[in-house]
Each structure stands twice: as C-alpha cells, then as structure tokens.
Amino acid sequence: MADAHAHAPGLAHHFESYEQQKESAFLGMWIFLAQEIMFFSGLFTCYLVYRVLYPHAFLVGSRELDWRIGAANTVVLLLSSFTMVVAVLGAKQGRRKMIVLGLLGTLLFGGIFLGVKVFEYGSKWEHHLVPGPYFEWHGDPSVGREVELFFSLYFGMTGMHALHMVIGMGIMLVMLPLAWRGKWTPQNHNFVEGFGLYWHFVDIVWIFLFPFLYLIGLSGGSSH
Amino acid sequence: MSEHEHHSLWKPYGQVLVALLVLTVVTVVAANFHFGTPWSDLVALFIALSKAALVVAFFMHVKGSTRLIKFAVWTGVIGIAIFFALTLSDYATRVITYVDAPRM
Amino acid sequence: MQATASAATPEAVRPPRHHYLNVDYGLRSWLLTTDHKRIGILYLLSITFFFAVGGIYATLIRLELLTPQGDLVSSDTYNRLFTMHGVMMIFFFLVPSIPAVLGNFLIPLMIGAKDVAFPKLNLASWYMYMIGAGLTMYSLLHGGVDTGWTFYTPFSSSYSNSFVAATALGIFVNGFSSIFTGLNFLVTIHRMRAPGMTWFRLPLFIWSHYATSLIMVLGTPVLAITLVLLFLERVFQIGFFDPALGGDPVLFQHFFWFYSHPAVYIMILPSLGVISEIVAAFARKPIFGYKFVALASMGIAILGFLVWGHHLFLSSQSAYAALVFSVLTMLIAVPSAIKVFNWMATLYRGSIEYSTPMFYALGFIGLFTIGGLTGLMLGTLGIDVHVHDTYFVVAHFHYIMVGGALMGYLGGLHYWWPKITGRLYSGFWSHLSALLVFLGFNLTFFPQFILGYLGMPRRYHVYPPEFQVLHVLSTAGASILAVGYLLPMVYFIWSLKYGDYAGRNPWGAVGLEWQATSPPALHNFEEIPVVDFEPYQYKGAPVAQRLPYRIAKYGA
Structure with missing residues (x-):
C-alpha cells in the first residue's frame, strides 16, 4: 500500500491529503481525550459524593498527606508539560535535537514525579494508611472508616493518574530513538503533537x- | 528562521508556564484561608479551572484551532457536568440517613 | 441513479474479477488485515459464535422454566445461567452487532471513502474484543458469574463465590473495542466524506451510527472505571462502595447505569438506521421527514445520558431525583415516536415490496413500538413500583433488544448480504425464517408481560404452579425462535456457494454503497465518487421494471 503513495512519504493510502490526515489525527486524539475525561469523571464523581456525605472525615484524611510534596510534584509536572511543548515546537520546526531534548526533559520530570509518588506511597504503607485489610487508623476513632474511604479515593485517583504517566513514559521511550533518527518532519509530525496532547491532559488531571486531595485540610476547616 | 523568530515562538509558552506556577502558589495560599463551606472549595475549583484552561488553550493549542476541535473539548466537559449534576440530584436531595458525626 | 437499469444487463450480474475477498488468501491475510470490510467479516464470525453461546444459556433457562419446580438445575446454577446469558448477549453480541459488522462494512462505502480513518485501530478493536471475550469465556468455562449482568455491589464485591474479577476484566478490555470503533466512526464521518457528501445528504444509517459512536465514546469509559473500582474492591479489598466503610452501594448503581442505560441506545440506534434504509428502499419513496429522523437519532443519544436513574427507582434513590429521572425518561419517547411516525408516513401510499429485509423491518416497527410504549409505563414511577424486577421488565427490554436491535441486525444482514458476499440467498427460506422469528418472538415474550403483571419476579427458577401455562407458552415460542435463528445460518452459508450472483444493485436501491461492485473492490470504488444527488431519491417504479433477476428466479 505504501508504494501507491510513493510520492507522498508518510501519507496513509486511505487519505487524500496531508491536511485530511492531520485533521483526522487531531480530531481522533481529542475524541480520545473526551473519552479520558469520562474515565476520570467516574473517580471525580465518587470523590464528590463522599466528600458531600463525609466532609469532616475528608479533611482529617487530607491532613495525613504532606501538601509540600504535592506542591513540589505539581511544579515538576508543570515543568514536564513545558518541556513537552518544547518537543512539539521542535517537531514543527524540524529540529531533531530540540525534539529529543524536549522528550528527555519530559521523561526526566515525569520520572521525578513518579519517584516522589513511590516515596509517598511507601510512607502511607508504613503508616498503615493503605486501604484494605492492612489499614489501621490511630486518629479520631469516630471517622476511621470514612478516612479509609478517603484513602481508597486517594490511591484510586493518584494511582490511575500515575498509570497514565507510566504509559506515557513508555511511549516516550519508544519515541526517543525515532526522533533521534529524524522520523518527524515539519510536514509529518502528528504523532508528536498528538502525544503532547495526551501528556498535557495527564497534567490537567x-x-x-x-x-482536592492535598489542600482541603489546610485551613483548619470545621473540626478545630 | 532567525533567532528572533525562535525567541518569539518561545515567549508565550514561557509566560503560560509562569502563570501556571503563580496560580499554584495562589491555590496553596488560598487554601490556608478559611472561607467556610463551600467557598474554600469553590475558590480552589476556580483556580484549578483557570490553570486547566491555560493548558488547554495554549499548551494544547485549542486557541486558534477549528470549531470542530473546540466542540470535541466541550463534549467531554458537558459529559462530566451531566454526570456530576444528575448524580448530585440524588445525593443532594436524599433524606439524610448518613451522619458524619461522632458515633456513640 | 442508473444502477436500476444496469441490473438488467447480464454483465452486471457477473461477479467482479477483483474484490476484497480474493485480493489475498490465507489466515494471515485475515488476521492482519486493516480493510474495514474484512474486519467487519471477522466481527460477523465472532459475534455469531458468542450469540450462539448466549443462545445456549437462553435455551437452558427456558427449559428450566418449563416446570414450576427447580428440577433441571440448582438455584446457584440458575443464577449463573441468566448472568452469563446477559453478559454474552449484551457485551459480546448486541453492543458490537450492527456497528462492528454492518457499520464497519458500510460506513466507508456509504460516504464514499476508501477505509475508516484509523484502519489499524479498527483491527485493534477486534483484537480487544477477542481478548475480552476470551477472558469472559475463561470465567464461563470455570463456572461463570452469579451476580446478574449488572454486578451490583456489595454482592459482587464481597460475597459472590464466582468469577466476578475475570469477567469484569473481560468486559473492561472489551470496552476498548467499543471505544475504538466509536472513535473511528466519528472521525471517519467527520473527515472522510466524499466531495459533495454534505451532512444532510448522509444516509440515515450514518446518522444513527454517528449518534451511537458518541455514546460509545462518552459512555464506555464510565463502565471501564466502574469495573476497575469493582475489581479493586473485590481483589484488593479497597473499599469504594463498601457499606462497612460508609460507602454507598447505590453509587455503584449510578455508575453502572450511567453507561448501561445509554448502552441500550448503542444497541437500538443502529437498528433504527437500518430500518430507515430498508423502509425507504422497499416502499420506493424518499424517507418522510429526513432531517427530523436524522436529528431524532442525535436527540435519543443526548437524552439517553439523562435518564439512567429510572433503574434506581427502588434502590433508595432520593424521591426528588426519581421524579426528575421519570420526567426525563418520558422525553425519550418524543424522538423515538418521530422515527416511528416517519416510517409510517414513508410507507403510506408507497409501492411496497415484501422482500425479506422488509419483513424484518415491518416486524421491527411493531415490536419496537410495543417495547417503547411499555418503556414509558416502566418510566412512570407508580407503575414501576408495582412491576419492578418482574417479567414485565424482562419482556420490555427483550422487545427492545431482541424485537428491536436483533430484528434490525437480521434485517440489515439480509439487506446487505448481496453486497457483502456478492450472492443472493433463497427467497423462500429467508421469508420463512423472518416469519418464524416474528411469531416465535411474540410467543416467547408476550406471555412474559402478563406473567410480570401478575407478579412473577425475574431471576427465580421456582414459581407458583398457576404461572406454568404462560411459561410453557414462552418456552414453546423460544423453540420456534431458535429455528428462526438457525435457518439463516444455513441458507447464508448455502448462498456462498450456490447463490445467484447479486450484481451491483439487486434491490434497485439508491445510496453510494450500491454503486460499488458486489463484493466491493479492495479500496471500495474505482475512483472516489462525487455526490451530486440528495438521499433516498426513490421514484415508485413497479416491481417488474426494477427487479428483473428476481422475476427470472421467483416469478413476478
């Protein structure tokens, strides 16, 4: 099939033009992201309902998290989004090294984020705050079970988020050698731009x- | 392409990044004030929405893209809004059987 | 359209030299294909298999219900029977049925494209389907699941001693196949239309698939996250809905039905599209109120997301929310009725030909109307309290899913079979099977309305003796229905070898797909067509002029 379009490298056989291929790719990616929004909407609705039902327990649970770690990770992730923009800009201008450096930077910041996450999860495990049979609550006994619910959501939401990052970093590892070999040109770099959209989406989550996980308990709330 | 042109391409992204970092600081500071229920959450939500809008508009280039793409973005947003609203229509109007208070 | 006239010439009824079926041979050429037509065939074969699996479970259920005592299977086995029947039929037959088989095959043909927008993703969707089905078959072969296809917590998460986790994982993976298919169709319909194919020149089949795809893309991920949470709660005991932690099992029901109610429209909307095509083609008239029918599909898709709470009327949902959901449910009747009325108006003074697809279409209109109207009864709070979880509900959703979705699927398969294979099937046997399906279906499920109204609850296999007559009628109907389903498998396979060549346009129908050869070439059209005509330009030609080949075979 490639030989039918030998004159147009990178144009799939069923498209009439690069323009059509590009528009299809971006529309497809945005529809995929709409799908991702709905996937996460389940977790956010779950959070919303239990937050409404158990406001106090959620504040107590939130205080077990270290907001400074969360804030630091937010900065790291925003920086990774910026380096992703650099990679996409490089692809648009056909600057091979810029794509590679952008991807490396994104990988680096993504790696830092996940490393911090592993450390955080580890500390929750030590404090018996991982929901399930191992969970033990030594604080206010009247909210113990609802705090466990908070931690179910904490692990569910950050876990799904981290899973998306791991998948994204896996894809970037495949992209790196391709970028180095100059696969993407100013004409044909839909994959880089599409992947950028995915990475930014993960940032938005x-x-x-x-x-809503780290900061809700900071102001003292209704309990004190 | 000249160095100047490269510079002008970079600049808006840098500004957006700075704005995002500033808003991160703002949300942490705001969380330390006690606005009361539900205002604290609404302030946090507003700041988060602003940050998300910045990322969507500039990093994801939705500003200046076709109507169709904007339509796709809104489809997802409306979907999640329906899910929130109709689920809450149940929980917000239930006869209160859930007690979030110290038990005997 | 000149196709009508060309069907008369002998050249037209000879098969083309090169087409998508003979372009390449061997298992590899099928398993690695990215041709939307071949992927449609892969889906056809696999969903037929899982339809048969679901059918075996239905057979066992109906046999057990012949007698008031639980004498064929134990209660526990019976729970597994109706669960696996539901899981197989819904997730592995009805949801993919028309979109993945006919939609995959026809959407590029109907809009004048060479393929769908993402052919590799299309193939991936079939593999996701097969992996999901494989996982579910694994749990099935080890005893299956006993929670009902709805997987309500906390039974499914904490108490059930069956293969909930494997099945949930299977359905989760299968969800990707839905999402990929929906995404592909949306982009294809937006970006791959031939020059001149404007939105209001699209066949109604395309409109209904656009609406379906929207639900697939926005609804399926919510089922995915629901199953993930169920999986985490069951396997790792991380509570999300667990009442022991203050969690709310009703929240699970909200999550589940946020997908599963719109999923009903994933099953029925494509059928509505098929019926519009068939009714116009065999009434020889332009469809009445084209724009209304097209936009009604979108209306159903959007409203479909606003009504899930009517499954929770008796689940301790707030009464106020129940009121809202009840009113919204009534609204769905408006676009549905628009469709039915417009088909009626299309038939009115049409030059109707009672071909096999038309038999299915006419049957569909009646059964869908009964299913829809009983849906309104169930959406009414007061009546629902009375008949909730009875056979009335069972009969209602079978009228929609079997009388509606399945009839539409079979009608569509009969309508486009000559296009897919290039062969004609037996007129007599196909008419007979359509009749058997219609009669058998009504005999199976109409008694269930009465049973339910008298108070027979669903999901029980022991019942009071006074219900036996109605249950026996139902089982008798099911056996007729089974014959009706087996017959097409025989004459379709027979037609592959012995059927007459169909030619490009055996029905004298309009629409781009009938301009392609039968079977179509690898990239569908010799050159990308330019569309300069409005849809459904039928001009009631008499039978003798339009179907010469059939007259030769069956007589006028």
Whole structure:
C-alpha cells in the first residue's frame, strides 16, 4: 500500500491529503481525550459524593498527606508539560535535537514525579494508611472508616493518574530513538503533537487532584 | 528562521508556564484561608479551572484551532457536568440517613 | 441513479474479477488485515459464535422454566445461567452487532471513502474484543458469574463465590473495542466524506451510527472505571462502595447505569438506521421527514445520558431525583415516536415490496413500538413500583433488544448480504425464517408481560404452579425462535456457494454503497465518487421494471 503513495512519504493510502490526515489525527486524539475525561469523571464523581456525605472525615484524611510534596510534584509536572511543548515546537520546526531534548526533559520530570509518588506511597504503607485489610487508623476513632474511604479515593485517583504517566513514559521511550533518527518532519509530525496532547491532559488531571486531595485540610476547616 | 523568530515562538509558552506556577502558589495560599463551606472549595475549583484552561488553550493549542476541535473539548466537559449534576440530584436531595458525626 | 437499469444487463450480474475477498488468501491475510470490510467479516464470525453461546444459556433457562419446580438445575446454577446469558448477549453480541459488522462494512462505502480513518485501530478493536471475550469465556468455562449482568455491589464485591474479577476484566478490555470503533466512526464521518457528501445528504444509517459512536465514546469509559473500582474492591479489598466503610452501594448503581442505560441506545440506534434504509428502499419513496429522523437519532443519544436513574427507582434513590429521572425518561419517547411516525408516513401510499429485509423491518416497527410504549409505563414511577424486577421488565427490554436491535441486525444482514458476499440467498427460506422469528418472538415474550403483571419476579427458577401455562407458552415460542435463528445460518452459508450472483444493485436501491461492485473492490470504488444527488431519491417504479433477476428466479 505504501508504494501507491510513493510520492507522498508518510501519507496513509486511505487519505487524500496531508491536511485530511492531520485533521483526522487531531480530531481522533481529542475524541480520545473526551473519552479520558469520562474515565476520570467516574473517580471525580465518587470523590464528590463522599466528600458531600463525609466532609469532616475528608479533611482529617487530607491532613495525613504532606501538601509540600504535592506542591513540589505539581511544579515538576508543570515543568514536564513545558518541556513537552518544547518537543512539539521542535517537531514543527524540524529540529531533531530540540525534539529529543524536549522528550528527555519530559521523561526526566515525569520520572521525578513518579519517584516522589513511590516515596509517598511507601510512607502511607508504613503508616498503615493503605486501604484494605492492612489499614489501621490511630486518629479520631469516630471517622476511621470514612478516612479509609478517603484513602481508597486517594490511591484510586493518584494511582490511575500515575498509570497514565507510566504509559506515557513508555511511549516516550519508544519515541526517543525515532526522533533521534529524524522520523518527524515539519510536514509529518502528528504523532508528536498528538502525544503532547495526551501528556498535557495527564497534567490537567493532576491540576485538579492536587488541591482536592492535598489542600482541603489546610485551613483548619470545621473540626478545630 | 532567525533567532528572533525562535525567541518569539518561545515567549508565550514561557509566560503560560509562569502563570501556571503563580496560580499554584495562589491555590496553596488560598487554601490556608478559611472561607467556610463551600467557598474554600469553590475558590480552589476556580483556580484549578483557570490553570486547566491555560493548558488547554495554549499548551494544547485549542486557541486558534477549528470549531470542530473546540466542540470535541466541550463534549467531554458537558459529559462530566451531566454526570456530576444528575448524580448530585440524588445525593443532594436524599433524606439524610448518613451522619458524619461522632458515633456513640 | 442508473444502477436500476444496469441490473438488467447480464454483465452486471457477473461477479467482479477483483474484490476484497480474493485480493489475498490465507489466515494471515485475515488476521492482519486493516480493510474495514474484512474486519467487519471477522466481527460477523465472532459475534455469531458468542450469540450462539448466549443462545445456549437462553435455551437452558427456558427449559428450566418449563416446570414450576427447580428440577433441571440448582438455584446457584440458575443464577449463573441468566448472568452469563446477559453478559454474552449484551457485551459480546448486541453492543458490537450492527456497528462492528454492518457499520464497519458500510460506513466507508456509504460516504464514499476508501477505509475508516484509523484502519489499524479498527483491527485493534477486534483484537480487544477477542481478548475480552476470551477472558469472559475463561470465567464461563470455570463456572461463570452469579451476580446478574449488572454486578451490583456489595454482592459482587464481597460475597459472590464466582468469577466476578475475570469477567469484569473481560468486559473492561472489551470496552476498548467499543471505544475504538466509536472513535473511528466519528472521525471517519467527520473527515472522510466524499466531495459533495454534505451532512444532510448522509444516509440515515450514518446518522444513527454517528449518534451511537458518541455514546460509545462518552459512555464506555464510565463502565471501564466502574469495573476497575469493582475489581479493586473485590481483589484488593479497597473499599469504594463498601457499606462497612460508609460507602454507598447505590453509587455503584449510578455508575453502572450511567453507561448501561445509554448502552441500550448503542444497541437500538443502529437498528433504527437500518430500518430507515430498508423502509425507504422497499416502499420506493424518499424517507418522510429526513432531517427530523436524522436529528431524532442525535436527540435519543443526548437524552439517553439523562435518564439512567429510572433503574434506581427502588434502590433508595432520593424521591426528588426519581421524579426528575421519570420526567426525563418520558422525553425519550418524543424522538423515538418521530422515527416511528416517519416510517409510517414513508410507507403510506408507497409501492411496497415484501422482500425479506422488509419483513424484518415491518416486524421491527411493531415490536419496537410495543417495547417503547411499555418503556414509558416502566418510566412512570407508580407503575414501576408495582412491576419492578418482574417479567414485565424482562419482556420490555427483550422487545427492545431482541424485537428491536436483533430484528434490525437480521434485517440489515439480509439487506446487505448481496453486497457483502456478492450472492443472493433463497427467497423462500429467508421469508420463512423472518416469519418464524416474528411469531416465535411474540410467543416467547408476550406471555412474559402478563406473567410480570401478575407478579412473577425475574431471576427465580421456582414459581407458583398457576404461572406454568404462560411459561410453557414462552418456552414453546423460544423453540420456534431458535429455528428462526438457525435457518439463516444455513441458507447464508448455502448462498456462498450456490447463490445467484447479486450484481451491483439487486434491490434497485439508491445510496453510494450500491454503486460499488458486489463484493466491493479492495479500496471500495474505482475512483472516489462525487455526490451530486440528495438521499433516498426513490421514484415508485413497479416491481417488474426494477427487479428483473428476481422475476427470472421467483416469478413476478
């Protein structure tokens, strides 16, 4: 099939023009992201309902998280989004090294984020705050079970977010050698741009997770 | 392409990044004030929405893209809004059987 | 359209030299194909298999219900029977049926494209389907699931001693196939239309698939996250809906029905599209109120997301929310009725030909109307309290899913079979099977309305003796229905070898797909067509002029 379009490298056989191929790719990516929004909407609805039902327990649970770590990770993730923009800009201008450096930077910041996450999860495990049979609550006994619910959501939401990052970093590892060999040209770099959209989306999810998991207990709330 | 042109391409992204970092600081500071229920959450939500809008508009280039793409973005947003609203229509109007208070 | 006239010439009824079926041979050429037509065939074969699996479970259920005592299977086995029947039929037959088989095959043909927008993703969707089905078959072979296809917590998460986790994982993976298919169709319909193919020149089949795809893309991920949470709660005991932690099992029901109610429209909307095509083609008239029918599909898709709470009327949902959901449910009747009325108006004074697809279409209109109207009864709060979880509900959704979706699927398969294979099937046997399906279906499910109204609850295999007559009628109907389903498998396979060549346009129908050869060439058209005509330009030609080949075979 490639030989039918030998004159147009990178144009799939069923498209009439680069323009059509590009528009299809971006529309497809945005529809995929709409799908991702709905996937996360389940977790956010779950959070919303239990937050409404158990406001006090959620503040107590939130205070077990270290907001400074969350804030630091927010900065790291925003920086990774910026380096992703650099990679896309490089692809648009056909600057091979710029794509590679942008991807490396994104990988680096993504790696830092996940490393911090592993450290955080580890500390929750030590404090018996991982929901399930191992969970133990030594604080206010009247909210123990609802705090466990908070931690179910904490692990569910940050876990799904981290899973998306791991998948994204896996894809970037495949992209790196391709970028180095100059696969993407100013004419044909839909994959880089599409992947950029995915990475920014993952960033946006964290933008919502950070205040609603880490910060809700800061102001003292109704309990004190 | 000249160095100047490269510079002008970079600049808006840098500004957006700075704005995002500033808003991160703002949301942390705001969380330390006690606005009361539900205002604290609404302030946090507003700041998060602003940050998300910045990322969508500039990093994801939705500003200046076709109507169709904007339509796709709104489809997802409306979908999540329906899910929130109709689920809450149940929980917000239930006869209160859930007690979030110290138990005997 | 000149196709009508060309069907008369002998050249037209000879098969083309090169087409998508003979372009390449061997298992590899099928398993690695990215041709939307071949992927449609892959789906056809696999969903037929899982339809048969679901059918075996239905057979066992109906046999058990012949007698009031639980004498064929134990209660526990019976729970597994109706669960696996539902899981197989819904997730592995009805949801992919028309979109993945006919939609995959026809959408590029109907809009004048060479393929769908993402051919590799299309193939990936079939593999996701097969992996999901494989996982579900694994749990099925080890005893299956006993929670009902709805997987309500906390039974599914904490108490059930069956293969909930494997099945949930299977359905989760299968969800990707839906999402990929929907995404592909949306982009294809937006970006791959031939020159001149404007939105209001699209066949109604395309409109209904656009609406379906929207639900697939926005609804399926919510089912995915629901199953993930169920999986985490069951396997790792991380509570999300667990009442022991203050969690709310009703929240699971909200999550589940946020997908599963719109999923009903994933099953029925494509059928509505098929019926519009068939009714116009065999009434020889332009469809009445084209724009209304097209936009009604979109209306159903959007409203479909606003009504899930009517499954929770008796689940301790707030009474106020129940009121809202009840009113919204009534609204769905408006676009549905628009469709039915417009088909009626299309038939009115049409030059109707009772071909096999038309038999299915006419049957569909009646059964869909009964299913829809009983849906309104169930959406009414007061009546629902009375008949909730009875056979009335069972009969209602079978009228929609079997009388509606399945009739539409079979009608569509009969309508486009000559296009897909290039062969004609037996007129007599196909008419007979359509009749058997219609009669058998009504005999199976109409008694269930009465049973339900008298108080027979669903999901029980032991019942009071006074219900036996109605249950026996139902089982008798099911056996007729089974014959009706088996017959097409025989004469379709027979037609592959012995059927007459169909030619490009055996029905004298309009629409781009009938301009392609039968079977179509690898990239569908010799050159990308330019569309300069409005849809459904039928001019009631008499039978003798339009179907010469059939007259030769069956007589006028």
